[in-house]
Amino acid sequence: MRTHELVLQWIEKQLSDGDLALGGRLPGERAMAEQLQVSRTSVREAVRILEAMGVVRAGVGSGKDAGTVVIAEPGSALGSTLRLHVATRHLPVADIVETRVLLESWAAERAKVGVPALEEAAELLDQMDAAPDIDTFLPLDARFHVALARAAGNSVVSAMMASLRGAIENYAGELTGNLPDWDTTCARLRAEHRAILTAVNNHDGGKAAELVAAHIQGFYAEAGVGSNPTP
Amino acid sequence: MRTHELVLQWIEKQLSDGDLALGGRLPGERAMAEQLQVSRTSVREAVRILEAMGVVRAGVGSGKDAGTVVIAEPGSALGSTLRLHVATRHLPVADIVETRVLLESWAAERAKVGVPALEEAAELLDQMDAAPDIDTFLPLDARFHVALARAAGNSVVSAMMASLRGAIENYAGELTGNLPDWDTTCARLRAEHRAILTAVNNHDGGKAAELVAAHIQGFYAEAGVGSNPTP
DNA sequence: CTGTCACTGTGGTCTAACCACACAGTAATC
DNA sequence: GATTACTGTGTGGTTAGACCACAGTGACAG
Numbered sequence: 001m002r003t004h005e006l007v008l009q010w011i012e013k014q015l016s017d018g019d020l021a022l023g024g025r026l027p028g029e030r031a032m033a034e035q036l037q038v039s040r041t042s043v044r045e046a047v048r049i050l051e052a053m054g055v056v057r058a059g060v061g062s063g064k065d066a067g068t069v070v071i072a073e074p075g076s077a078l079g080s081t082l083r084l085h086v087a088t089r090h091l092p093v094a095d096i097v098e099t100r101v102l103l104e105s106w107a108a109e110r111a112k113v114g115v116p117a118l119e120e121a122a123e124l125l126d127q128m129d130a131a132p133d134i135d136t137f138l139p140l141d142a143r144f145h146v147a148l149a150r151a152a153g154n155s156v157v158s159a160m161m162a163s164l165r166g167a168i169e170n171y172a173g174e175l176t177g178n179l180p181d182w183d184t185t186c187a188r189l190r191a192e193h194r195a196i197l198t199a200v201n202n203h204d205g206g207k208a209a210e211l212v213a214a215h216i217q218g219f220y221a222e223a224g225v226g227s228n229p230t231p
Numbered sequence: 232m233r234t235h236e237l238v239l240q241w242i243e244k245q246l247s248d249g250d251l252a253l254g255g256r257l258p259g260e261r262a263m264a265e266q267l268q269v270s271r272t273s274v275r276e277a278v279r280i281l282e283a284m285g286v287v288r289a290g291v292g293s294g295k296d297a298g299t300v301v302i303a304e305p306g307s308a309l310g311s312t313l314r315l316h317v318a319t320r321h322l323p324v325a326d327i328v329e330t331r332v333l334l335e336s337w338a339a340e341r342a343k344v345g346v347p348a349l350e351e352a353a354e355l356l357d358q359m360d361a362a363p364d365i366d367t368f369l370p371l372d373a374r375f376h377v378a379l380a381r382a383a384g385n386s387v388v389s390a391m392m393a394s395l396r397g398a399i400e401n402y403a404g405e406l407t408g409n410l411p412d413w414d415t416t417c418a419r420l421r422a423e424h425r426a427i428l429t430a431v432n433n434h435d436g437g438k439a440a441e442l443v444a445a446h447i448q449g450f451y452a453e454a455g456v457g458s459n460p461t462p
Numbered sequence: 463c464t465g466t467c468a469c470t471g472t473g474g475t476c477t478a479a480c481c482a483c484a485c486a487g488t489a490a491t492c
Numbered sequence: 493g494a495t496t497a498c499t500g501t502g503t504g505g506t507t508a509g510a511c512c513a514c515a516g517t518g519a520c521a522g
Contacts, residue, residue, distance in 0.1 A: 003475065004279065015318040022319055028503065039476045041272065044504085045279045048235065052280040053312045055319065060504045061484035067503065072321035077312055081284045081305060082387070087246040088253055088286065090303035095387040102388070106333050156313070156326040157333070160391065234506065259472065270507045275473085291473045292515035298472060 003038050007046035010036060015055075015070070026056065026068040053077045074159040075146075079166030086167055093168060097220050100164050101213050103157055104149060108196065108212040109205035111151035118200065121147040125193055134176050137186060142169065144193060148212075151200070175223035185222065189215070234269050238277035241267060246286075246301070257287065257299040284308045305390040306377075310397025317398055324399060328451050331395050332444050334388055335380060339427065339443040340436035342382035349431065352378040356424055365407050368417060373400065375424060379443075382431070406454035416453065420446070 014020040026032065029047065033040040047068055050056045054077030059065040085091045111118065124144040131137040142165050149161035179185050192215045199208035245251040257263065260278065264271040278299055281287045285308030290296040316322045342349065355375040362368040373396050380392035410416050423446045430439035 012315060012318055015315070022321060030503095041476065042474090045276060047504095048276045048279055049283040050315070052283055053315055055312075055315045058504060060482070062501080062503060063485050066484070070319060072316060072319055074312060074316045074322065078309060081286075081308055081312070084243060084246070084281070084284055084286045085303060085305045085390075087243055088301060088303055090253060091305065091386055091390070095385045098385055099387040099391070102334075102337050154326045154329055155322055156330040156395075159316075159322070160330070164387075261472095272507070273505090278473095289473060291513070293470080293472060294516050297515070 003042040004045035004049070007032070007036060007038060007043050008049060011046065011050065020070055022070050022072055024070045026070070028067070052080065075162030076166060078159060078163030079169075082163055082167035086171075093171060096164055096168055097216065100161070101216050103161050103164070104145060104216065105209040105213045107149040107152035107154070107157055107161065108200060109209040110153075111148060111200045111205070111208065112153055113201055113203060115151050115153070117147045117150035118197075121151070121197060125190070125197065128190055128193070134182060134186075135173075138172060138176070141189070141193075142172075148196070148200075175220070178223050185219075189219065192218075234273040235276035235280070238263070238267060238269060238274050239280060242277065242281065251301055253301050253303055255301045257301070259298070283311065306393030307397060309390060309394030310400075313394055313398035314401075317402075324402060327395055327399055328447065331392070332447050334392050334395070335376065335447065336440040336444045338380040338383035338385070338388055338392065339431060340440040341384075342379060342431045342436070342439065343384055344432055344434060346382050346384070348378045348381035349428075352382070352428060356421070356428065359421060359424070365413060365417075366404075369403060369407070372420070372424075373403075379427070379431075406451070409454050416450075420450065423449075 011020070011026070020026070026047075027035065029040050029043050033043045036043070047056065047058060051058055054073035054075070055070065056068050057071045058068045082091060082096070086093065086096070121144050124140050124147060128137055128140045128144070131140060146158070146162050146165060150158045152158075176182060192211065196208055196211045196215065199205075199211055242251070242257070251257070257278075258266065260271050260274050264274045267274070278287060278289060282289055285304035285306070286301065287299050288302045289299045313322060313327070317324060317327070352375055355371050355378060359368055359371045359375070362371060377389070377393045377396060381389045383389075407413060423442065427439055427442045427446065430436075430442055
């Protein structure tokens with residue numbers, strides 16, 4: 001077993017045993033190296049991996065943001081991983097879109113009314129109405145969909161949704177260039193968002209799920225995913 | 232931007248541009264370091280991250296297994312990430328099980344008859360009948376479920392299924408200790424597996440999905456997930 | 463022809479040093 | 493006395509250089 005894996009194991013055990021909790025601070029790299037009788041290099045490689053997994057955040061200097069602290073950001077970590085695999089052509093964009101439909105439909109059907117995530121979603125819709133251009137609109141759109149997924153209350157599904165959205169984020173930006181008329185499309189998307197949120201608030205999960213599926217598939221079909229996968 | 236991130240960006244670009252394909256070999260660490268004008272340490276940190284993401288595999292020595300080659304194993308990578316986050320208590324096991332039900336039901340409903348993955352699944356069932364003990368049975372069970380998911384033909388769903396299974400693998404091992412009578416449970420699980428596969432082969436996706444959902448939820452309910460999350 | 467042995471290139475590890483940063487305490491200044 | 497400037501300390505970030513184990517390759521001696 002390689003040295004940095006040993007360090008990784010040790011840290012994972014600290015987490016499992018509860019000796020290291022969310023928000024907690026790891027020992028300094030030098031201290032850990034001495035404690036585990038390994039070089040600082042190996043400790044750093046382990047920390048890098050944890051950072052890539054969204055388990056810790058490393059900060060220089062001193063004070064509140066300094067040191068290596070335990071965080072919980074699975075979404076961005078899974079997103080990076082998926083993005084890399086998309087780059088290797090191993091994960092087709094079409095499969096990601098299909099998975100998005102699957103997860104978001106499920107989430108829409110089970111979204112709980114009155115939770116903070118839904119209020120955030122409603123707020124985002126207002127901001128999207130005021131968005132002047134595509135580059136302002138798209139990030140809000142992404143956040144709306146992730147907020148909707150969070151409303152279902154399953155943290156794994158939320159994380160996966162966020163990661164899927166993140167993995168094809170750049171891609172979505174390119175796709176909008178293929179659209180014949182952005183203003184028309186944008187208006188339609190906004191209307192569909194409202195309809196989805198209304199269905200959820202009316203406790204009509206089935207309809208919400210249908211609308212979400214049509215919403216996502218409609219966008220990618222219009223933008224030409226499948227027929228024109230890598231423009 | 233940190234140095235190793237720069238290296239990561241460079242490698243990701245090589246992948247996106249197709250200059251580096253699946254099965255391809257990265258330049259040696261020393262060569263890359265010189266080419267990018269960074270230290271070998273930074274190159275190594277980048278490679279570590281890619282390795283953790285299941286994008287590359289590093290092998291010492293020389294010959295076919297040597298060097299750093301591009302692979303595509305998103306499943307194990309996502310699994311490690313999820314496992315770590317379960318360790319931080321940020322992702323409840325119950326949410327993972329729920330997501331498994333969601334993905335596997337979907338996959339069972341859309342499984343294509345006649346694909347290699349289904350044949351593999353059938354073969355695994357025979358091996359499970361011959362399994363002498365739990366420790367032989369469980370890995371086969373895991374592979375059966377992943378094979379079933381693969382039969383639906385969506386690589387993202389397959390990868391996520393494999394990762395979910397991997398994230399709670401150790402956990403499943405502990406749970407079987409809670410079962411009152413393993414032999415009885417095992418016989419039931421085997422029968423349920425057969426029923427699922429039969430439904431799929433009969434093109435009865437709806438029934439297959441129902442059976443899968445009941446199968447998974449039944450097992451975890453019997454083993455006590457939810458009422459006894461961290462024994 | 464065969465077995466041995468040095469060579470070469472790979473990743474894996476370690477040491478020791480320096481840097482930039484941010485805060486904390488202290489000293490000099492107004 | 494209050495304010496400012498300055499070290500001191502500890503953090504991660506980066507680098508250079510060395511050595512190790514490993515696995516093929518090829519030359520050489522038998």
